[in-house]
Amino acid sequence: MKNNGGYFGEFGGRFVPPALEKSLQELEDAFYRYIEDPEFQAELKQLYKDYVGRESLLYYADRLTKEIGGAKIYFKREDLNHTGAHKINNAIGQILLAKKMGKKRIIAETGAGQHGVATATVCAYFGLECIIYMGEIDVKRQALNVFRMELLGAKVVSVTTGTKTLKDAVDAALDDYVTNYADTFYLLGSAVGPHPYPTMVREFQSIIGKEARQQILEKEKRLPDYVIACVGGGSNAIGLFYPFLEDQSVKIIGVEPAGFGLDTPDHAASISKGTVGTIHGFKCYTLQDEKNEPLPVHSIAAGLDYPGVGPEHSYIHASGRGKYTAVTDEEALEGFFALSRTEGIIPAIESSHAVYEGMRLAKSLDKDKIIIVNLSGRGDKDVEQVKAFFEDPNCPYDMKKFLKK
Ligand SMILES: *Cc1c(COP(=O)(O)O)cnc(C)c1O
Secondary structure, eight states: OOOOTTEETTEEOOOOOHHHHHHHHHHHHHHHHHTTOHHHHHHHHHHIIIIIOOSOOEEEOHHHHHHHTSSEEEEEEGGGSTTSBTHHHHHHHHHHHHHHTTOOEEEEEOSSSHHHHHHHHHHHHHTOEEEEEEEHHHHHHTHHHHHHHHHTTOEEEEEOSTTSSHHHHHHHHHHHHHHHTTTEEEOOOSSOSSTTHHHHHHHHHTHHHHHHHHHHHHHHSSOOSEEEEEOSSSHHHHHHHGGGTTOTTSEEEEEEEEETOTTSSOOOOHHHHOEEEEETTEEEEEOBOTTSOBOOOOOSSGGGOOSOOOHHHHHHHHTTSEEEEEEEHHHHHHHHHHHHHHHSOOBOHHHHHHHHHHHHHHHTSOTTOEEEEEEOBBSGGGHHHHHHHHHOTTOSSOOGGGSOO
């Protein structure tokens, strides 16, 4: 694999203080060495099979397709992975690399807790020390995920500086990394950050698209017309898209969280509404104020509310290879209800953004067209929140209409 310095057009790169440069260079060297190593690839393949439970199904949604009456909708079932989402594909790849590099401590930061849980899971599997940084406010909000991480043997460090949320947890994790990098590996959860992270995360997630491409060729004897995925930092989406990039007949659609609407400040649609800037050590479309500080963002889906987006998505958008749309909280809820009711599959509220976009698009297409939607995770974690909305008389979303068609 060619090392392009982490640039996708003008996006990406590595903009970090000199103290971080040395550890990231070591990581970059190790990544490009091991990603070509047949033994590393064989071990990774074995882990995907025996621990993650791959390959995941490519599922034809017959009832949903018939109800909508347009294009055929397939789901790539990342919700069926161990721990219930795509995040483990990346966590298991990075920790295998950490082991090869001889690292003894794994650190990560988490907001909603999903990446913390995935990291703690693979640390338990490998028996490695695991430290998760989390803002004090998030620790309180996500008490169940904190306990999950502790069950898995991780130490959760509550960060009490600044705003006591994800931003400060990132700073605390970076401090740790700079101080302890000789024996420490920083496990990053999405296709963002300084080089080599976006490329590395894409490589570990691209198993999604590789499988989907082969599975659709087996089932339909042709490539799909569209591939669709939700975009937070962009790891599940680039994992699906990447193996289709050269197939010009396959249209790419990334779905950003529109929150309460793109005409309000309450969304996290970095490509649709952002400008080009630098955030967390790389260049991308980002939602920033005049002082280049990240703006507060909102989405009903905790996994999607990030004020930046992976550099490769920024490039896919800028180059015109793909299109980025946006789906509101309320529309995502409609997708959540529709898939549950028609197929017996409760999707993660993040994935529900892609589900809704798939439904909307299918309706506008002929029956001979084929869409693959990435089901990035299962919705068990969201049922309680959706129920609370449903029963709240002041709920901002009009949900009663979703129950029965
Ligand atoms: C974290 C998460 C996402 C968003 O992250 P990406 O890096 O954009 O994929 C999407 N879906 C689920 C289920 C998640 O847990």
